[in-house]
Every structure is written in C-alpha cells, then in structure tokens.
Amino acid sequence: MYVWPGxxxxxxxxxxxxxxxxxxxxxxxxxxxxxxxxxATYAAFTxxxxxxxxxxxxxxxxxxxxxxxxxxxxxxxxxxxxxFSTFWAGxxxxxxxxxxxxxxxxxxxxxSAKEQEAPVMIVYLSTFLGIIAILCKxxxxxxxxxxxxxxxxxLNPLLQDPWMVIHPQVMFVGFASLSVPFSxxxxxxxxxxxDGWIARxxxxxxLTFLTLGTAILMGGYWAYKTLGWGGYWGWDPVENTSLxxxxxxxxxxxxMFLQKARKRxxxxxLILACTAYATILYxxxxxxxxxxxxxxxxxxxxxxxxxWLVAILGTFVALSIVMLAFxxxxxxxxxxxxxxLLSRSVLFILGIATFCAxxxxxxLGTSAPLLTRLSGxxxxxxxxxxxxxxxxxxxLLLLLSGLVAYVSWKGTSFREILLSSRRSLIVGAVATAVAxxxxxxxxxxxxxxxxxxxxxxxxxxxxxxxxxxxKLGGAGxxxxxxxxxxxxxxxxxxxxxxxxxxxxxxxxxPTKAGDATLTFLRVVPGTAERKQAMEVRVxxxxxxxxxxxxxMYENSRTGQLMANPSIRSGxxxxxxxxxxxYDPGQPEVVGRDVRLAKGTTTNVEGTGFTFREFxxxxxxxxxxxxxxxxxxxxxxxxxxxxxxxxxIKYVFHLDERxxxxxxxxVPGVPNAKMRVVAVSPNDxxxxxxxxxxxxxxxxxxxxxxxxxxxxxxxxxxxxxxxWAGFYVMMAGGILAFIKRSGEARRAVVEAGRAAEAPRAEPxxxxxxxxxxxxxxxxxx
Amino acid sequence: MKKGYWIxxxxxxxxxxxxxxxxxxxxxxxxxxxxxxKSRGVVQVMGGLDKESDRYDTAKEELSFDLVDPAGGRMPxxxxxxxxxxxxxxxxxxxxxxxxxxxxxxxxLLVKCPSKYQGPEVEKAYSASSPGKTS
Numbered sequence: 001m002y003v004w005p006g007x008x009x010x011x012x013x014x015x016x017x018x019x020x021x022x023x024x025x026x027x028x029x030x031x032x033x034x035x036x037x038x039x040a041t042y043a044a045f046t047x048x049x050x051x052x053x054x055x056x057x058x059x060x061x062x063x064x065x066x067x068x069x070x071x072x073x074x075x076x077x078x079x080x081x082x083x084f085s086t087f088w089a090g091x092x093x094x095x096x097x098x099x100x101x102x103x104x105x106x107x108x109x110x111x112s113a114k115e116q117e118a119p120v121m122i123v124y125l126s127t128f129l130g131i132i133a134i135l136c137k138x139x140x141x142x143x144x145x146x147x148x149x150x151x152x153x154x155l156n157p158l159l160q161d162p163w164m165v166i167h168p169q170v171m172f173v174g175f176a177s178l179s180v181p182f183s184x185x186x187x188x189x190x191x192x193x194x195d196g197w198i199a200r201x202x203x204x205x206x207l208t209f210l211t212l213g214t215a216i217l218m219g220g221y222w223a224y225k226t227l228g229w230g231g232y233w234g235w236d237p238v239e240n241t242s243l244x245x246x247x248x249x250x251x252x253x254x255x256m257f258l259q260k261a262r263k264r265x266x267x268x269x270l271i272l273a274c275t276a277y278a279t280i281l282y283x284x285x286x287x288x289x290x291x292x293x294x295x296x297x298x299x300x301x302x303x304x305x306x307x308w309l310v311a312i313l314g315t316f317v318a319l320s321i322v323m324l325a326f327x328x329x330x331x332x333x334x335x336x337x338x339x340x341l342l343s344r345s346v347l348f349i350l351g352i353a354t355f356c357a358x359x360x361x362x363x364l365g366t367s368a369p370l371l372t373r374l375s376g377x378x379x380x381x382x383x384x385x386x387x388x389x390x391x392x393x394x395x396l397l398l399l400l401s402g403l404v405a406y407v408s409w410k411g412t413s414f415r416e417i418l419l420s421s422r423r424s425l426i427v428g429a430v431a432t433a434v435a436x437x438x439x440x441x442x443x444x445x446x447x448x449x450x451x452x453x454x455x456x457x458x459x460x461x462x463x464x465x466x467x468x469x470x471k472l473g474g475a476g477x478x479x480x481x482x483x484x485x486x487x488x489x490x491x492x493x494x495x496x497x498x499x500x501x502x503x504x505x506x507x508x509x510p511t512k513a514g515d516a517t518l519t520f521l522r523v524v525p526g527t528a529e530r531k532q533a534m535e536v537r538v539x540x541x542x543x544x545x546x547x548x549x550x551x552m553y554e555n556s557r558t559g560q561l562m563a564n565p566s567i568r569s570g571x572x573x574x575x576x577x578x579x580x581x582y583d584p585g586q587p588e589v590v591g592r593d594v595r596l597a598k599g600t601t602t603n604v605e606g607t608g609f610t611f612r613e614f615x616x617x618x619x620x621x622x623x624x625x626x627x628x629x630x631x632x633x634x635x636x637x638x639x640x641x642x643x644x645x646x647x648i649k650y651v652f653h654l655d656e657r658x659x660x661x662x663x664x665x666v667p668g669v670p671n672a673k674m675r676v677v678a679v680s681p682n683d684x685x686x687x688x689x690x691x692x693x694x695x696x697x698x699x700x701x702x703x704x705x706x707x708x709x710x711x712x713x714x715x716x717x718x719x720x721x722x723w724a725g726f727y728v729m730m731a732g733g734i735l736a737f738i739k740r741s742g743e744a745r746r747a748v749v750e751a752g753r754a755a756e757a758p759r760a761e762p763x764x765x766x767x768x769x770x771x772x773x774x775x776x777x778x779x780x
Numbered sequence: 781m782k783k784g785y786w787i788x789x790x791x792x793x794x795x796x797x798x799x800x801x802x803x804x805x806x807x808x809x810x811x812x813x814x815x816x817x818k819s820r821g822v823v824q825v826m827g828g829l830d831k832e833s834d835r836y837d838t839a840k841e842e843l844s845f846d847l848v849d850p851a852g853g854r855m856p857x858x859x860x861x862x863x864x865x866x867x868x869x870x871x872x873x874x875x876x877x878x879x880x881x882x883x884x885x886x887x888x889l890l891v892k893c894p895s896k897y898q899g900p901e902v903e904k905a906y907s908a909s910s911p912g913k914t915s
Contacts, residue, residue: 157865158865158866227862227864227865228862228865229861229862230862295874295890339783339784341783341784341787345784346783346784346787349784349785349787349788350784350787350788350791352788353788353789353791353792354791354792354795356792357791357792357795357796357799358795360796360799361795361796361799364799364800364803365799365803368803368807372807372809377809377810377811378809378810379807379808379809379810380807380808380810380824380876381802381803381806381807381808382806382808382822382876382887383888384806385802385803385805385806388802388806389795389798389799389802392795392798393795396791502841502842502860503841504838504841560865560866560867560868560869561863561865561867561868562865563862563863563865578862580836580841580843580862580863581836581838581863583836583838595832708838710836710838710841712861712862
C-alpha cells in the first residue's frame with residue numbers, strides 16, 4: 001500500500017491549489033494580511049506536486065509492477081536512463097511533468113508579480129488546476145488487481161533513445177512557462193495595468209521560444225537519425241501542435257518588443273498572449289483526446305478525458321474572449337503616430353501577422369479530420385498542403401527579417417534601403433547563382449534561397465554593427481534572424497534537392513549508387529551494448545572509403561523489426577543509408593513448404609493435412625528458457641480415405657536457428673516424409689515441409705537465393721545548415737534572454753517599490769505618452 | 781500606424797484564403813476499399829495487415845502488402861519508402877495514395893500501434909523469433 005501517499009499528494013495539490021486561489025482572492029479584496037497565508041498555500045501546492053512526482057519516480061525505479069502505470073511503461077530490463085524517462089511515457093506522467101515544471105516556475109512568478117501578485121497567481125494556478133483535476137480522475141497511482149505481474153510491459157522501443165529522454169522535459173518547460181504571459185495578460189485586463197507586464201514576462205516568453213524550439217528540433221533530429229525515412233519533419237499532428245504554439249510565441253516575442261519600444265500595440269500583445277496559450281491547450285486536446293487517433297502516427301489513445309480537455313480549453317478561450325471584449329474600449333491606443341510604410345513598426349506588425357496566419361493555417365490543416373467530420377467523411381490534408389502554405393509565409397518572414405535590420409522606427413525611404421542592402425542583394429544573387437550552377441531550376445526554391453541568403457546577410461551586418469559599437473548584448477534579435485535565414489536555406493535545399501535511390505546490394509558485390517559505390521559485406525551480430533548492424537563499405541567519388549553500419553535488429557521484447565539508418569555527415573551533404581530489407585538467402589531446399597492454419601484442412605496432392613493444435617511447454621517459456629519443445633498435432637487423410645493422427649516434435653530456439661527438426665513418414669502415403677520447419681503461435685500457423693509427395697519433382701525444389709540487403713540511399717545537400725542555423729537562432733534567443741532578464745529584474749524592483757508606496761504608482765495616461773524622440777528615432 | 785494594421789489584416793486574410801484553397805485541394809477522404817477503387821485522387825484507406833502478403837520486391841525496390849478490412853475486403857498496397865518501425869505490430873495501417881492498377885500506390889503509411897505492449901509473454905517470445913524475415 002505504497003501508492004496512497006501519491007494519491008494523497010495529487011489530491012493535496014488540488015485542495016491546496018484551490019485554497020491558494022481562494023486566499024489570493026481574499027488578498028485581492030483587501031485582506032493584505034492574508035498574503036503570507038496565500039504564499040504558504042502556494043508552497044504547499046508546489047510541495048504536493050513535487051512529492052507526487054517523486055513518488056511516481058520512486059515506484060518506477062523500484063519496479064512496482066502492481067501499479068498500472070509502472071506496469072504499462074516500464075520493465076526490468078530497462079537501463080536507468082530509460083527507466084527514468086518512463087515517467088513521461090504515458091499521458092498521466094506527462095501531465096504530471098507539465099504541472100511539476102509549472103509549480104516550480106510559479107515560485108518565480110509570485111516574486112516577480114509584485115503589485116499584481118494576487119490576480120496573476122489566481123490565473124496562473126488555474127492553468128494547472130485543470131490538469132491536476134484530470135490527474136485526480138486519471139491517477140498515475142492506480143493499482144492493478146492482484147496478483148502483481150513479475151515484469152512490466154516495457155517502454156516503446158522507438159522511445160528508447162537518449163534524445164527522447166530529454167525531449168519531453170524541455171517541451172514541458174516551454175509549455176509551463178507560457179502560462180506566465182497568459183496569467184499576466186489576463187491580470188492586466190482584469191486590473192487595467194497595460195504596460196507593466198511586458199518587461200516582466202518577456203524573459204518567460206523567450207524561455208518558451210528557446211525550450212519549445214529546442215524540443216521541436218530534438219524531435220526532428222531524433223526522427224532523422226532513427227526512423228530512417230530520411231526526413232526530420234513529417235507534419236504529423238503531434239509535430240504541428242508543438243510548432244504552432246512556437247510560432248505564436250515568436251509572434252508574441254516580436255509584439256512585446258514592439259510594445260516595450262513604442263508603448264503602443266497593447267491590444268496585439270494581449271490577444272497574442274491569450275492565443276499562444278490557447279494553441280497549447282488546443283494542441284493538447286487534439287493529441288491527447290484520441291480525436292486524431294486515425295490520422296497521426298503517435299497520438300495518444302483516448303483515456304476518457306476528452307470532456308475534461310474540452311472543458312479546460314473552452315474555459316480559457318471563453319475567459320480570454322470575455323476579458324478582451326469587456327476591456328476592449330478601455331485599452332489605451334495611440335493614434336498620434338502615422339508611421340510610413342517602410343518603418344520598423346509596420347514591418348513588425350506584418351511579421352506578427354505572418355506568424356499568426358501561418359500558425360492558423362497549420363492549425364487548420366491539422367484540424368482537418370475534426371472539421372470534415374462535421375460534414376461527412378473525415379478527411380485529412382496531404383503533406384503538400386503544408387509545403388504550399390509555408391513557402392509563401394517563409395518567404396515573407398525572411399523578407400521582413402532582412403529589411404528590419406536596416407529600417408528605422410521613423411521610416412526609411414526605399415532608396416535608402418536599396419543602398420544599404422546592396423551587399424546583401426549580391427550575397428543573395430551569388431547563392432542563387434551557385435544553386436543554378438548545381439542544376440536547381442525550381443523557381444520557388446530559388447526565390448526562397450535568394451531571400452534567405454539576403455536576410456541572413458542583412459542581419460549578419462547588423463550584428464557586426466552592434467558588436468563594433470560594443471553592444472553585442474543587444475544583437476540577439478538580429479542574430480536569431482541570421483539563424484533563421486541559414487536554417488531556412490538548409491530546409492529548402494535539403495528538402496527539395498535530396499536525391500533518393502533504392503537498390504538491393506547482393507553480398508560482396510559492389511553496386512553503384514550515384515557517384516558512390518556500395519558493397520554489402522556482412523551482418524555484424526548484436527551484443528549487449530550494440531544492436532545488430534549491416535556492414536556496408538562505401539567508396540566515394542573521390543576514392544575515399546569508409547564503413548557504414550546501418551542497424552537492423554529485432555526488438556527482443558516485442559519482436560518488432562527495427563531499422564536505424566547510417567548517416568555520414570559532411571559539410572555539404574549527408575549520405576543517408578536506410579536499410580529496407582535483409583534477405584539472408586537460403587541454400588537450395590528439397591521439399592515443399594506448406595503453411596497450415598489452425599483448424600483448417602489443406603489438401604496437398606490428394607492428401608488432406610489438418611492442423612489441430614500445438615502444445616508448447618509454456619511453463620518453460622515463462623521461466624525464460626531458451627529452448628522450448630513444441631508438439632504439433634495433425635490429422636492426415638491420404639487419398640485412400642483412411643484417417644491418421646500424428647504428433648510432430650519441433651524444438652523452438654529463441655537465440656539460434658533450430659537444429660534439424662524431426663522427420664516423420666506421412667502415414668498412408670508411401671515414401672512421403674514431413675517435418676515442421678516453423679511455428680508462429682500468434683497467427684496460429686505452422687509450416688510443414690513435405691518431401692516425396694509431389695508427382696512433379698520440380699515442385700519439391702526451391703532454388704538457392706543470395707544473401708542481400710535492400711537499402712535506400714539519400715543524399716541530403718546542405719542539411720547541416722538546418723542544424724547550424726538553428727544553433728545560431730538559439731544563440732540569438734539566449735542573448736535576448738539575458739538582456740531581457742536583466743530588464744525584467746529591474747522592472748520587478750521598480751514595481752516592488754511602487755507597490756510598497758500604494759497609490760503612488762502613476763496611472764498610465766489613456767493615450768500613449770509622448771515619447772522622448774531622441775531614443776526612438778534611431779535604429780536600435 | 782493604422783495603415784500597417786490594414787495591410788497586415790489584408791495580408792492575413794489573403795493568406796488564410798490561400799490556405800483554404802490549398803486545404804480543399806489537398807483534402808484526402810477516408811474511404812472504404814470499394815469506394816477507393818472507384819476514386820481518382822489521393823485517398824486514404826485503413827485496414828489490418830495480412831502478414832502473409834507482406835513482401836519486399838527487390839526488382840521494383842518496393843514494399844507490397846495487402847490490407848484487410850473487418851468485412852473481409854482486401855486491398856493490395858505498394859509503397860516505395862522505409863517500412864515504418866512498428867509495421868508488423870500494427871493494429872491497423874492507414875495507406876495514403878492513389879488507386880492505380882488494382883492497388884493503392886501509397887505515398888505515406890500511418891501505423892497505429894497498441895499504445896501498450898500487452899498479451900501473454902509466451903506469445904511475444906514466440907513471435908520474437910518466428911522466421912519471418914525472409915518473406
């Protein structure tokens with residue numbers, strides 16, 4: 001009975017969370033004396049969530065297989081790091097992980113909220129209470145009816161990968177920290193404090209940008225190196241529902257920066273903060289409720305929480321809409337400025353609009369099965385939908401990000417911008433010319449490539465400009481844009497100009513694949529540390545050679561055939577060899593193989609073979625013995641009309657091939673022999689090899705086949721740019737994060753001072769204050 | 781500044797309109813095997829894998845297999861691409877592609893797997909070494 005502390009901790013979290021929200025309400029109503037109590041209940045909430053997580057982790061590490069969750073996702077043979085990751089292998093655990101990070105982040109939120117503490121914390125808590133309520137219903141601490149299983153079912157072999165150990169954690173940090181701007185935005189609407197929240201929440205939004213981005217890339221990189229289909233992005237609903245919040249987060253980062261710089265566009269950010277959070281909830285609903293179960297590779301199966309998820313989504317969307325509608329007219333706007341078209345403000349607004357439009361279109365595509373179900377047959381969009389829509393959006397974003405580096409807030413004339421972007425236009429032209437030289441003819445790809453190179457170079461120059469004036473710390477945005485340019489160039493080239501060949505390599509026979517020569521040498525047997533792999537010698541066009549080891553093995557628990565590609569990464573091209581099929585070949589066989597399904601009669605040359613059943617030594621199997629005796633019961637009816645029962649022995653080997661099986665005479669048929677050569681209990685079938693029964697001897701001869709390996713060989717040009725561009729983008733994000741964290745700390749101190757002197761805080765004038773022109777007009 | 785918002789709104793609307801057109805163009809309905817046989821465009825069908833029929837054709841370098849539906853219908857599928865990892869374990873397989881020459885020429889396969897690996901240990905251990913690799 002070691003699960004009750006876990007159950008108690010979850011309920012404790014729900015109750016202390018509710019108590020905390022209630023106490024903060026009282027504080028908000030003027031009972032300032034209750035503030036310490038409110039904070040104490042928040043600490044209790046956090047403690048409960050942390051304790052519940054610790055208990056679940058302990059149960060997993062101790063192999064308590066009578067706990068349903070432990071039994072479903074872990075097993076004795078998992079090494080420690082994979083055992084650790086079974087925590088979030090299922091729905092319940094990953095919800096708990098989300099709350100775990102959320103409750104810890106909350107400890108920082110209350111400290112930074114200051115004068116907004118009560119309203120912010122009420123909203124912030126409520127974003128997690130719904131999930132805690134789901135966990136109360138769908139507890140990870142449910143017990144299985146006795147007896148307790150000796151071993152668990154195990155972790156999905158696809159998830160047994162180091163990347164998958166850290167990917168979900170990074171993802172949920174991003175999800176949890178996006179609750180912060182949402183809470184501050186709702187609190188801002190509630191308390192009509194329009195500007196204070198931006199500076200304090202920008203670091204959290206940047207944190208989401210960084211973590212969610214990293215998680216998405218990790219997932220992509222894992223797919224690239226594990227799944228073997230040669231890509232890193234498949235537009236699966238699970239991928240889309242993490243990409244869309246990230247796009248809205250990027251929009252929010254830009255909007256907040258705009259509001260900070262211009263003290264305008266407040267409505268934009270309030271809407272964006274609400275929408276970004278809503279996309280996370282909507283994505284959670286899509287992937288966790290089972291509504292897309294037939295349309296996604298890895299949606300979770302319905303646990304009966306669909307109603308809850310819809311309720312949570314509905315509540316927060318309704319809350320956002322009602323608050324925005326209610327306050328719409330009192331949100332201060334500034335009409336005093338008419339910025340020219342080519343000004344930073346306009347570029348920012350256009351960029352934000354593009355992010356949002358792209359996010360919405362991707363959501364539209366992902367929701368296709370839901371939308372079409374309303375009007376009949378559920379349908380899904382092809383992946384070409386996403387390609388067609390992201391290309392123009394990507395082009396716009398690149399163009400805007402390139403221009404923004406040399407356009408000032410005040411506005412820049414077209415002539416000026418043309419002059420300052422001359423060098424970058426040349427860089428773009430050179431990149432395009434090189435691509436043309438390599439045979440690229442697709443206009444859309446060339447235009448994208450040109451724009452990407454242009455944008456990267458424009459922003460690179462802006463970074464250098466900042467650095468030379470000693471203000472590299474403020475170049476985060478430009479640096480991120482450089483990364484985006486590099487990354488999208490890599491996406492376009494590696495995606496549109498990959499060369500794919502499929503071929504079968506006969507053993508020891510060199511086979512041409514493009515300008516390389518591949519020779520399949522042998523199967524390298526697996527060991528405890530290494531999976532079984534195929535040894536292929538690759539000779540490149542330049543005469544260099546190396547050995548590639550694409551993996552191909554059977555998962556010993558599930559019997560699944562797993563294949564991982566071999567990737568040779570070069571600066572310019574990745575050579576990607578994905579194994580498709582291994583044929584061990586076979587020596588010539590004398591005999592005729594007949595597959596018999598259980599309970600049916602198969603007629604061979606007038607003799608009926610009825611496979612009644614087999615008897616395996618199941619006890620030996622359960623003990624984990626390597627060889628098991630299987631007895632196959634047959635009834636044989638030869639042409640003479642007699643009927644004979646026969647039992648054939650077959651020794652089943654788990655590790656090696658079976659020794660020569662027992663051969664019996666076929667009763668009633670002179671000279672005919674039979675033996676069992678394979679059994680497959682899952683399908684209820686045996687394979688019987690017969691000799692001396694056929695009239696035509698050719699029927700009993702199977703010619704030898706050669707050992708061979710079928711592979712898909714893909715050349716991915718410039719895929720290194722995707723990863724490199726991503727690192728540059730993240731470096732830019734980190735620079736911005738450091739700068740904005742410093743500003744946020746100062747803003748918190750200021751807000752604290754203002755809060756200590758109540759009523760002294762100057763109300764923000766309804767229209768934007770006249771800005772000191774000197775700091776705004778130049779390029780920052 | 782109003783100008784900026786107007787352009788942004790127009791841009792967003794234009795993009796959403798474009799998105800909707802692309803949406804309608806690329807929509808692939810879920811069809812039964814019989815409906816798929818009469819269809820022209822890209823469709824998707826779902827069924828269970830007939831393990832007997834699963835083979836890799838080294839001459840054409842493609843995977844071919846049959847899907848069966850609960851009503852006993854059968855739909856041959858060919859696929860030029862990497863066999864998804866959980867292929868043989870799948871509860872059901874979704875093939876997305878065109879119906880041509882009596883089969884679905886799949887561009888994409890979606891494999892639905894049991895989210896939990898269940899069933900008696902014995903059966904799993906057996907299937908682990910059933911010599912089906914050469915098929």
